[in-house]
Amino acid sequence: MNKFEIFIPVASKDLNQFIKISKRIEYFYPNHDLVCCTPDNNYELLKQHISFKWKLFKDSSIINSNELNYLQTRFNHRAGWYIQQILKLRRVIYSTADYLILWDSDTCPYKFINFLDSDGKVKFFLSKESYYPYYKFLNSLNINKYSKYSFITQIMCVPRKHISKEICMLFNSENLMSTLNLVIDKESELSEYEIIGNLCFSISSDSCTLQKSPFAWTRLAQLLENENYINKLLQKYYFFGSFENSYNDSIRKRKYFYLIKERLFGLV
Numbered sequence: 001m002n003k004f005e006i007f008i009p010v011a012s013k014d015l016n017q018f019i020k021i022s023k024r025i026e027y028f029y030p031n032h033d034l035v036c037c038t039p040d041n042n043y044e045l046l047k048q049h050i051s052f053k054w055k056l057f058k059d060s061s062i063i064n065s066n067e068l069n070y071l072q073t074r075f076n077h078r079a080g081w082y083i084q085q086i087l088k089l090r091r092v093i094y095s096t097a098d099y100l101i102l103w104d105s106d107t108c109p110y111k112f113i114n115f116l117d118s119d120g121k122v123k124f125f126l127s128k129e130s131y132y133p134y135y136k137f138l139n140s141l142n143i144n145k146y147s148k149y150s151f152i153t154q155i156m157c158v159p160r161k162h163i164s165k166e167i168c169m170l171f172n173s174e175n176l177m178s179t180l181n182l183v184i185d186k187e188s189e190l191s192e193y194e195i196i197g198n199l200c201f202s203i204s205s206d207s208c209t210l211q212k213s214p215f216a217w218t219r220l221a222q223l224l225e226n227e228n229y230i231n232k233l234l235q236k237y238y239f240f241g242s243f244e245n246s247y248n249d250s251i252r253k254r255k256y257f258y259l260i261k262e263r264l265f266g267l268v
Contacts, residue, residue, distance in 0.1 A: 004115075005033040005097035009059070009087040011080060012042055014105040017243055019049045021108045026053055028112045033097060036105075037062060037087060059083065062090050070177055082180075085192040089171045092164055092196065100158045102192070106243040107154035108221055110235040115157035121209040124197055125153040125217060125239075133189040140182045141170065143198050147210060151197025153217060154242045158196055162204040167196075219244055 006029060010018045015038070025034065037057040038046050047056055060068065063086055071086070072079040088102045099115065099122070115123055126149035134152075135145050170179045183190055200208050221241030235241075 002098040002116075003033070003096070004029075004031075004099045004101060005035055005095055006101045006103050007088065007091045007095065008036040008103045008105050009084050010036050010038040010042070010046060010105040011084060012039055014243075015042060015046065018105040019046075021105070022050050022054065024109055025103075026051060028109050032101070035091075035095075059087060062087055062094075064173065067173065067176055070180075074180065082190065085190055086171065086176070088192050089167055089195070092158055092160060093168045093172060095160060097160060100160050102156045102158060102196075104154040104242065104244070107240055108243070109240045110238050113155070113239050117209055119209075121207055122157050122159050122200070123209055123211045124151060124157075124200070125155065125211045126150065127152050127217075131189070131191075133184075133187055134191040134194045136188040137182060137190055138194060138198060140188060141179075141195070143195065144202055146198050146201035146205075149210075150194065152191060152193045154244070155217075155240055156193055156196060159200060159204065159207055162207060163196065163199050166199060166203065170195075217241065 006025060008018065018036075022034075022036075034054045035057070036046075036050070036054055037059050040058045040060050043056065043058050050056065063071070063083065067086075068083070071082050075082050091102070092100060101115065113123075117123055126147065129150040129152045131150075138145060169175060180190070182188060216237075216239050218238050218241045221243045225243075
């Protein structure tokens with residue numbers, strides 16, 4: 001029987017949101033291993049507010065102090081964003097699960113997702129986000145871009161056994177800094193989801209499939225957070241929603257317009 005693990009690095013800014021979301025994840029995925037990590041100064045607080053079903057780590061147990069200092073010095077105000085990505089890439093290396101589900105801490109599930117299709121292939125969600133520096137960084141790692149769409153979504157199921165060796169060669173303690181030295185701000189930048197998605201299809205395309213409904217998730221989760229009848233109805237059209245961005249009153253007043261636009265033409 002395949003072993004599934006959900007792994008979530010919990011950023012400080014998402015702490016309260018994750019505490020709420022964690023309960024929905026427990027509800028939809030009672031048979032999955034649930035693992036999360038958080039900055040050391042948040043550890044005790046988070047430990048008090050999540051259930052015993054979660055295995056909680058400190059970030060420093062995954063990224064050592066020298067690496068953290070490098071990331072903070074190298075990327076300054078963007079260090080937290082890079083740390084989140086390295087935590088996910090490291091978990092690909094060290095998890096013992098057959099399938100590792102990487103999950104952003106600001107992302108809420110609306111229904112159960114079966115990450116394998118009827119043939120046992122891993123489903124990959126897509127978005128229309130397209131940012132050239134991510135693809136330039138891929139080229140510097142000799143990874144080809146597979147899809148005209150982007151793999152940048154808030155949830156990704158990773159068939160670990162197919163890519164853990166390659167991820168280890170790039171992001172283990174011996175090679176992390178030399179890999180990140182290829183990053184050039186606004187010219188060549190790291191995206192964990194683009195690296196993993198394109199690497200999976202490059203190495204083992206026969207074990208992966210693109211989700212047929214590419215935009216079955218939303219970045220407008222804040223517009224759906226009130227549990228009224230209409231919002232519950234709308235949630236049925238999505239697998240999950242992200243609280244990644246905040247939206248002003250103008251967008252809130254026209255939320256149904258934006259939600260329909262998103263479903264018809266891609267993510268807003």
